[in-house]
Amino acid sequence: MEKSPVLSGSIMDPRLVLAEESNKRLATTLQHYRNWAGQLLAMANPGASRPPRRIYVGGLPAGTTEAALRQFINEVMIRTSAVASAGFPISNCKVYSDKNYAFLEFRSVEEASNCMAFDGVVFNNTYLRIRRPNNYDYDVAVTLGFTEPNPVIDLNQLEIVRTVVQDSPNKLFIGGLPCEWNEDQVKEKLTPFGMLKAFNLVMDKVTGNSKGYAFCEYQYPEVTDAVIDTLNLQTVGSKTLTVKRAVAGQAAPQLTPALPQHVQHMPAAVSDTFTMQHRRLQQATQAFMGPAATTLARLPQ
Numbered sequence: 001m002e003k004s005p006v007l008s009g010s011i012m013d014p015r016l017v018l019a020e021e022s023n024k025r026l027a028t029t030l031q032h033y034r035n036w037a038g039q040l041l042a043m044a045n046p047g048a049s050r051p052p053r054r055i056y057v058g059g060l061p062a063g064t065t066e067a068a069l070r071q072f073i074n075e076v077m078i079r080t081s082a083v084a085s086a087g088f089p090i091s092n093c094k095v096y097s098d099k100n101y102a103f104l105e106f107r108s109v110e111e112a113s114n115c116m117a118f119d120g121v122v123f124n125n126t127y128l129r130i131r132r133p134n135n136y137d138y139d140v141a142v143t144l145g146f147t148e149p150n151p152v153i154d155l156n157q158l159e160i161v162r163t164v165v166q167d168s169p170n171k172l173f174i175g176g177l178p179c180e181w182n183e184d185q186v187k188e189k190l191t192p193f194g195m196l197k198a199f200n201l202v203m204d205k206v207t208g209n210s211k212g213y214a215f216c217e218y219q220y221p222e223v224t225d226a227v228i229d230t231l232n233l234q235t236v237g238s239k240t241l242t243v244k245r246a247v248a249g250q251a252a253p254q255l256t257p258a259l260p261q262h263v264q265h266m267p268a269a270v271s272d273t274f275t276m277q278h279r280r281l282q283q284a285t286q287a288f289m290g291p292a293a294t295t296l297a298r299l300p301q
Helices: 014-044 066-079 109-118 138-144 183-193 221-231 268-298
Strands: 054-058 090-096 101-106 129-131 172-175 196-203 210-218 242-245
Touching: 054 109, 066 090, 066 101, 066 109, 101 109, 109 129, 109 138, 172 183, 172 221, 183 196, 183 210, 183 221, 210 221, 221 242
Parallel strands: none
Antiparallel strands: 054 101, 054 129, 090 101, 172 210, 172 242, 196 210
């Protein structure tokens, strides 16, 4: 839940008041659009709103119960301000013990999107894989709620190693790994250099074994060259490691919507929260328009 920042004492900076009012207007307008689109979708396809509210959770420790997983995610989201309103965000939880994964269903699209921020969080000494379900449709989801986690979610208090390694200049490829090695064995090779920000050991879906290569990124990118210099061409059993920067193109720069004048000229410490929320609301409103038209065009006339 988001709270309005207040300056020392009980006096609110006038520019802060204007910024808050601007964000509220944007949020109200966006919610109006979504309510309208949601009503039309509900009439045409009552089940359309369910996939955007569902989340896949993989890599569960053996013996995980629905009650334990549900309690853990609920508590983490409340503690980190990832809930949209009071109460527990999860409305349903189904664990498939034989395959060590689960599906969570949230009360809102926004809270399902916020849960995506916890990919790689530690649960009972295991890093959880958090993903969208296979039938997730972005064009539908964006008409019903935010599709990205709220930037004000406080992840600093959590131990997280992402299970998706995003393309960046410091993304590393580690090849030539013994296929019988598990994640912990590979990490033993990597963690002496520093804390991992993200890690993914690529697995064969048929055999369940490693394909012999992984990707990672470190919390502190300055160690990247040292990892390459030390581990590349190192012999592991009968294999030789290949460690190098992964080939990854740079993402195109994103144009950020202009902030209102009264926000631009606020002290940085005062305007940070409103800056994030204003940009998030404007981007969500812009993102709503195209997919909304596409989605509504699919509805029977």
